[in-house]
Amino acid sequence: xxxxxxxxxxxxxxxxxxxxxxxxxxxxxxxxxxxxxxxxxxxxxxxxxxxxxxxxxxxxxxxxxxxxxxxxxxxxxxxxxxxxxxxxxxxxxxxxxxxxxxxxxxxxxxxxxxxxxxxxxxxxxxxxxxxxxxxxxxxxxxxxxxxxxxxxxxxxxxxxxxxxxxxxxxxxxxxxxxxxxxxxxxxxxxxxxxxxxxxxxxxxxxxxxxxxxxxxxxxx
Amino acid sequence: xxxxxxxxxxxxxxxxxxxxxxxxxxxxxxxxxxxxxxxxxxxxxxxxxxxxxxxxxxxxxxxxxxxxxxxxxxxxxxxxxxxxxxxxxxxxxxxxxxxxxxxxxxxxxxxxxxxxxxxxxxxxxxxxxxxxxxxxxxxxxxxxxxxxxxxxxxxxxxxxxxxxxxxxxxxxxxxxxxxxxxxxxxxxxxxxxxxxxxxxxxxxxxxxxxxxxxxxxxxxxxxxxxxxxxxxxxxxxxxxxxxxxxxxxxxxxxxxxxxxx
Numbered sequence: 001x002x003x004x005x006x007x008x009x010x011x012x013x014x015x016x017x018x019x020x021x022x023x024x025x026x027x028x029x030x031x032x033x034x035x036x037x038x039x040x041x042x043x044x045x046x047x048x049x050x051x052x053x054x055x056x057x058x059x060x061x062x063x064x065x066x067x068x069x070x071x072x073x074x075x076x077x078x079x080x081x082x083x084x085x086x087x088x089x090x091x092x093x094x095x096x097x098x099x100x101x102x103x104x105x106x107x108x109x110x111x112x113x114x115x116x117x118x119x120x121x122x123x124x125x126x127x128x129x130x131x132x133x134x135x136x137x138x139x140x141x142x143x144x145x146x147x148x149x150x151x152x153x154x155x156x157x158x159x160x161x162x163x164x165x166x167x168x169x170x171x172x173x174x175x176x177x178x179x180x181x182x183x184x185x186x187x188x189x190x191x192x193x194x195x196x197x198x199x200x201x202x203x204x205x206x207x208x209x210x211x212x213x214x215x216x217x218x219x220x
Numbered sequence: 221x222x223x224x225x226x227x228x229x230x231x232x233x234x235x236x237x238x239x240x241x242x243x244x245x246x247x248x249x250x251x252x253x254x255x256x257x258x259x260x261x262x263x264x265x266x267x268x269x270x271x272x273x274x275x276x277x278x279x280x281x282x283x284x285x286x287x288x289x290x291x292x293x294x295x296x297x298x299x300x301x302x303x304x305x306x307x308x309x310x311x312x313x314x315x316x317x318x319x320x321x322x323x324x325x326x327x328x329x330x331x332x333x334x335x336x337x338x339x340x341x342x343x344x345x346x347x348x349x350x351x352x353x354x355x356x357x358x359x360x361x362x363x364x365x366x367x368x369x370x371x372x373x374x375x376x377x378x379x380x381x382x383x384x385x386x387x388x389x390x391x392x393x394x395x396x397x398x399x400x401x402x403x404x405x406x407x408x409x410x411x412x413x414x415x416x417x418x419x420x421x422x423x424x425x426x427x428x429x430x431x432x433x434x435x436x437x438x439x440x441x442x443x444x445x446x447x448x449x450x451x452x453x454x455x456x457x458x459x460x461x462x463x464x465x466x467x468x469x470x471x472x473x474x475x476x477x478x479x480x481x
Contacts, residue, residue: 017451025444028282032440035290039433043297043426050304050422054311054415061315065322072326076334083338101360104353108345108361115345115392116338123337123393131401133411136318 016193016201023185023204030211031178037218038171041164048161055154059147065139069127076120084113167218174214181207274460278446282467286439289432289474296429303422310415317410321403325396329381333394336375336382341392343368428481435477438470 090106093099128137184204191197343365350361376382387394404411445463449456 014451018448021447021451025447028443028447029437029440032286032436035436036433039293039297040430043300043430046301047304047422047426050308051419053308054419057308057312057315061319064319068319068322068326072330075331079334079338083342101357104349104357104361105346105364108349108364109342112338112342112345115341119337119341119389119392120334121393122389122391123396126389126393126395126397127400129397132397133401133404135314135411136321136400136404139315139318140322 016197019201019205020185020189023181023188023201023208026208027178027182027185030208030215031175031182034171034174034178034211034215034218037215038168038175041168041171041218045161045165045168048157048164052154052157052161055150055157059150059154062139062142062147062150065136066142069140073120073124073127076123077117080113080116080120083116084110087113170214170218174211174218177207177211177214181205181211272450275446275449275456278449278460278463278467279443282439282443282446282463285467285471285474286436286443289435289439289470292474292478293429293432293436296425296432300422300425300429303418303425307415307418307422310413310418314410314413314415317407317413318404321400321407325381325400325403329379329399330396332375333379333382336372336379337392337394339368339371340376343372428477431477431481432474435470435474438466438473442467442470 087106087109090102090109094101094103094106128140132140181204184200184207188197188201188204191200346361346365346368350358350365353361381387381394381399387399389395442463445459445466449459449463452459
């Protein structure tokens with residue numbers, strides 16, 4: 001028969017071993033879970049950041065391209081209008097001064113103004129038509145509604161990048177604390193079932209509890 | 221930890237079953253001593269060493285597999301990130317190339333070409349009018365038309381858009397779309413850029429990387445079983461079997477992701 005105090009000591013040692021190994025096992029499972037969360041959220045954040053930047057570049061290109069085309073089209077239409085107004089002026093001057101030659105020139109320029117407007121309209125209609133490649137055509141023909149939708153999506157991607165980035169950081173925080181818990185479990189195993197060992201084990205479990213909270217915050 | 225348990229002196233009878241002793245492994249040895257007791261103790265030690273080795277092997281395998289899976293998932297994540305960054309760089313390069321072509325066409329070519337078109341139409345109208353007039357009026361119209369013709373001769377030859385028949389439209393305009401296409405095709409590499417394809421490749425790699433991390437969970441559970449098998453000696457065999465099964469599942473899952481995803 002062994003002495004009762006020896007049996008009690010062994011029972012105490014068994015409880016200590018179970019608590020310590022359960023802590024190590026929990027740390028292993030939480031480490032796996034947090035690694036998954038960190039990896040998936042990190043990936044999502046990286047993708048959203050890149051996508052947001054792509055959308056910004058694309059929106060900027062569309063704004064620049066549509067402004068270029070619209071500016072050139074408006075400028076040319078103004079040129080045709082100026083020609084027509086000059087023709088009308090020549091007609092007025094020719095009428096008041098009785099200059100038949102000037103009147104004929106004004107009449108010809110007035111007709112030219114109309115034909116030039118038609119030619120410009122004909123030219124503008126081909127701006128984004130075939131054989132222009134779809135990307136360049138899309139840049140030129142982007143509407144305000146399309147740009148607004150793109151900016152909304154870009155903002156959503158930025159928000160997504162921030163949110164998943166924060167989750168990824170929380171997962172890293174959890175992994176860091178988990179490392180501490182693992183080290184504490186190891187130290188407790190070395191110290192054994194004495195007061196110091198139990199205290200270290202307790203701190204390890206408290207740290208693991210915090211990590212579980214951090215994990216829940218990362219998931220939710 | 222186990223060192224404390226393993227320190228039970230041979231020949232001491234423990235008045236507690238493993239269950240009563242909360243599963244802590246003990247080594248009951250007969251009180252009679254002698255060869256039989258020694259043999260039983262030796263067999264018990266061998267069995268204990270074997271099961272301890274099983275715990276160590278399972279923990280080691282779980283750690284090694286987790287490391288391999290982690291490295292592979294990290295590599296895939298890195299590749300996915302590279303693809304997404306390439307897609308971004310490609311997007312910027314593509315938009316810069318397209319904008320450069322558009323600026324060249326609409327800022328450098330179109331304004332003078334429109335002047336040429338206007339002058340050309342004016343000349344035609346003036347000559348048409350001159351043909352219907354006589355005397356001084358006809359002379360005035362012809363002189364005006366000649367002025368326009370001189371202007372055209374001076375500037376039109378510089379601009380292919382204004383002179384090349386391929387760009388001429390029936391109404392006197394020019395085919396800006398065809399001209400833009402030709403300008404763009406002077407740099408075919410920029411036209412061929414496809415950031416969407418790079419993005420899709422990055423998405424595929426990212427999905428594979430995310431899937432590759434999932435086997436870490438069964439591997440962690442296998443480590444949990446292995447750790448629990450140490451103090452719970454009464455259930456060690458079952459725990460080791462469960463841990464091995466979960467470990468195998470995790471390893472197969474990782475292989476499936478690698479092969480199929």
